[in-house]
Amino acid sequence: MERKQRPTVVKSTHEILIDQLKTNLGHLSAVIEEQGKALFVEAGILGAQDVHEYTLEFLELFVMWLQAGSRIGARTPELAALEQFFSGFARQLQIRGARLETFVRYVQSLQRVLIEELEESEQYSFEQSREVLLLLARVFNQLVLDVFQAYLREKEQTIELQQEELRQTSTPITEIWDGVLTLPIIGSLDSSRAMIVMEKLLTRIEKERARVVVMDVTGVLAIDSQVSHYLIQMVRAIGLMGAEAILTGIRPDIARALTSLNIDLGNVTTRGTLSDGLKEAFRRLGIEVRVVARE
Amino acid sequence: MHLTPIGDGALLLEPGVALDPSEPDHYLTTILELLAERGCQRLIYDLRECVVVDEIYYGWLTRLASACRICGVEMVVANVQPAAAYTLARRLSDDPPFRCFLDVDRARCG
Structure with missing residues (x-):
């Protein structure tokens, strides 16, 4: 088989890619758009017009990046623009319910389209083709990595916001009554949650001019020495604010665990149930709750 | 520092920002003398303006409470700010040696 004459001028990697794009821009654009449609339009993630616009924008930014010339390997503004495009694109896909792997498949398809075009052209040497392949692999891997990192950051932020x-x-x-606050604690009580609860509670005591706080721990699954420490701190803080604390809902198994841990709640007023705690709060305020007999 | 007799045998102490809690001896005699002079049974220490009660400030409060007790006067504290209550509660291992009230009125009647 007869081989074509190699060009006498040795072209750099970006020049090869620019040549390729110039020659086959229409074809490349059509193929990329087709790939995009197959991935996004058929899945109902994007409309055909969206894919068309994203394709054009990508090609435009890609050409701008290639035109950076000798600075192509560096972190140029053109590369930043390309990164920004992909980040925005990935975010749009996420908003529309696409999975990250769909985006990765799309980026891989872009890379594949460019490489296939290069393979079809026989005017470049093996070394030149290899250089182009390496450049494309490096850039696209970096773009995917950037998007993935942004995706992870966003996920972490979402989780943190949800936790908050x-x-x-x-x-x-x-x-629950003038001067009586109730605080049912449900779930586990760790350091950060204890901090939030205490801050909110003390602010409410000041705002409502509360005199008694009934803290109900019926919904706390386990009370270890750390949790009991937080509870004691809360009781003390309530006392410092000038209010009285009543702790209710300590289950028998928890009471047994507390004694085995040598935790002394001797200075804390406790009652079996929230109802008993409220009765005690009312008693301290001189409020009497009576059943009014109906006729 | 302002010391104001507020009736019912109570003296209100508003420390103000100029008070230096690291020098308790500067203030103790003046306060105790005034308490004796007025025949007060209760000193109400108003912490409204005090957002931070650190170790030094708490030391001053306990020293004053202790001196008052020796003189037969009860020192109580009013208007502890949430932030101060929070930091104190986290630091203290025992209850403070004085009673706390939400405001001066309650401190006077309590």
Whole structure:
């Protein structure tokens, strides 16, 4: 088989890619768009017009990046623009419910299209083709990695926000009577949650001018020495604010565990149930709750 | 530092920002003398303006409470700010040697 004459001028990697794009821009654009449609339009993630616009934008930014010339390997503004495009694109896909792997498959398909075009052309030497392949692999891997890192960061932020929301909503402090606050604690009580609960509680005591706080721990699954320490701190903080604390809902198994841990709640007023705690709070305020006999 | 007799045998102490808690001896005699002079049974220490109660400040409070007790006067604290209550509660291993009240009115009647 007769081989074509190699060009006498040795072209750099980016020049080869620019040549290729110039020659086959229409074809490349069509193939990339087709790949995009297969991945996104058929799955109902993007419309055909969206894919068309994203394809054009990608090609435009890709050409701009190639035109950076000798600075192509460096972190140029053109590369930053390309990264920004992919980050925005990935975010749009996420918003529309696509999985990250769909995005990765799309980036791989872009890379594959460019490589296949290069393979079809026989005008470049093995070394030149290899250089182009390496450059494309490096850039696209970096782009995927950037997007993946951004995706992870966003996920972490979402989880943190959800945890914060859960913490805020899991400590409903209610003024059940004038000067009486109730605080049902549900779930586990770790350091950060204890901190939030205490801050919110002390602020509410000041705001409501509360005199008694009933803390109900019926919903706390286990109380170890650390949790009991937090509870004692809360009781002390309530006392420092000038209010009185009543601890209710300590289950028998928890009471047994506390004694085995040598934790002394001797200075803390305790009652078996929230109802008993409220009765005690009312008694301290001189409030009497009576059943009014019906006729 | 302001010392104001507020009736019912109580003296209100508003420390203000100029008070230096690291020098308790500067203030103790003045306060104790005034308490004796007025025949007060209760000193109400108002912490409204004090957001931070650190170790030195707490030391000053306990020293004053102790001196008052020796003179037959009860020192109580009013208006502990949430942030101060929070930090104190985390640091203390025992209950403080004075009673706390939400405000001065309650401290006077309590």
